[in-house]
Amino acid sequence: MKKPTIALTAFDNKEFLLSPDARPIRILSEYLEPLSRLKAHKVNSTILFFGSSRATPGPKSGPLTRYYWDAEELAYLLAGWAIKLKPKGKNYVICTGAGPGIMEAANRGARRAGGKSIGMNISISETQSANPFISPELSLLFHYFFMRKFWLISPAKAVIAFPGGYGTFDELFETLTLVQTGKIDRKQLTVLLYGEEYWRKIVRFDALLEHKAIVPEDLKIFSFASTPREAFRLLKQRLTAMLPKP
16 A cells, blocks of 8 residues: 655745745745844844955965955954944944955954954855854855845945955945945945055046046045054944934
8 A cells, every 4th residue: 555645835845945936935035034143143233344255364365465464453443342332232243255365354353352243155156165253143154146245235334345356346336336326325334445555556436437437426435444443443433423323
């Protein structure tokens, strides 16, 4: 006698959940699970670090090595300051894309200050391991790039772009576009390009203005800084003004 087939509920059916038909459910999960996680750990807002994954602390990293240690120091200063803020919950938690390089440095600096930090990793063909300095309970993994980008930028009150390559440019220019088009209120987000010499050499922002591809106001979306102390002073001033009223 044949054994009866045991029916699965839809949410227990892994074959269905991984199918093209269930893609909207997977996308929704990548919205709801991080929302629930951040809420459970009382994360109100973040400071987001972008930058090269190739900037390593070792002597063979080349010209990007100094930016690793600058990112570590800046995250240390910001996390140490943010820990002492009074409003309920955690404001200005250090957040990164979870990988090595500048991302590792920022998570590392936050840990040195005794603060929590977030890592939002992405599953790609070349596996990117989460760096060991992320707070385990705030280590997130995404399949969809656009959902990861949403969560990187949505809770951020400051974005700090360190020198980097294609990935850094993608994240930075999407952020600038969101501010330029008013999708993000420019009064609610501070954008800082760290390493003025690098950024002015790599991107000729003034040439965009000369060619009338942007307007003068667009150059005011971001500021430059080239030392951790300079960046910290600027960010502290602007972020203090954005703190929720008690």
